[in-house]
Amino acid sequence: MIEINLTKKLRSTGGSMLLDLELKIKKGEFVSLYGVSGAGKTCTLRVLSGLLTPDKGRIVVNGTTWFDAGKKINLSPQQRKIGYVFQDYALFPNMTVRQNLEFALQKGQSKSIVDNLVAIVELGDFLNRKPSTLSGGQQQRVALARALVQRPEILILDEPLSALDHKMRSKLQEYILKVHNAFNLTTILVSHNIGEIVKLSNHIYELHNGRVVREGKALDFFNAERNSAKFRFTGEVIHIEKEEVIYVVSVLVGNSVVKVVTDREEALALTLGDQVFVASKAFNPILERI
């Protein structure tokens, strides 16, 4: 269990904001932090990992106090058992994949964990390559493996897949779920991609102005699974066009663009780039053998 109960006054170019958090995350859960930019998501990850010191409050992880303002306890980032993966892979360019992973080992730690991780995220073919010769997805797999070398209890993913294309993203999501389960991790994801959040997490917290304004189970949160439409995908609005009295909205679903006819009010409420559910009842689609 991760128990966070703290406040921190944050200053940014847009003025100041009070980060005021009360979170209880169960061990083994996969949670997502969701919200607009500047809502306090990354700051939440930074106070948890010790990169940012709260003004007041406590952080207790599995019974161990990581931070207590009153008792002046503040474990260093190195003492907190956290693996951190950013959008930017931050690998050492002059080291091979294996060297990057082994560099993360603690003194006296057995190298067997490296081989174990290499097997799970399937990096065996790239061990002697330098990061610059790998694709973005392969580099992010190395970063994911490296974050787990020290056997952290918590895995933090801050927009880890934003720089990847859809196919790569989908594959990385599988690896993330694999390591989450294999290492019994408590994983905290920050993402703007609703499809990704629904696919990966059990529980979602929505942050706004430094506070949790809404939380819920992933399936309920976006009110997606809770209707009788069975033919359902998430996608991104890429084009809106008026055709006579109706509107045609083009939605990027995976690698395909689908077109959906909508009425005026729905179309006018949408903006290019919006994440949407495309849904229909199971009765409508037709199937044809290819």
Added chain:
Amino acid sequence: MNSFNGHILEVETVGNLSLVRVALGKNTQWVSVVLDTPQTAPYLVPGEDIRVLFKETEVILNLQDPNLLSVDNYLKGTVKEVEAGEILSRLVLDTEIGELVAVVGSKSLKRLGLARNMSVLAMVKMNELILAP
């Protein structure tokens, strides 16, 4: 998308299919067939508030006896607005459950002679109604 609030009156389940009867207004009880049961969708119980969603393009407009068609759901309305295109036309109907939008072929609009203030039946097949709690 047309969206109306109502509550569930009755749920009849056979295998994995359920027929859900929903009260939308004083004189409007519609049915929806869903690929769900009260086990897979816990909101499928009598008394539960529910939204009924359907596409404007799935609305059938009819001037005759609704009992001669294999469409289960109908509702009386008065044409409030007509926006006629070459191929498609959009009509707004005033009904007892609120404004309902129908998009129909412009040829049908002409054939039926639909115009403002006319009385018309809006009909929707039961497999076109999406239920959302």
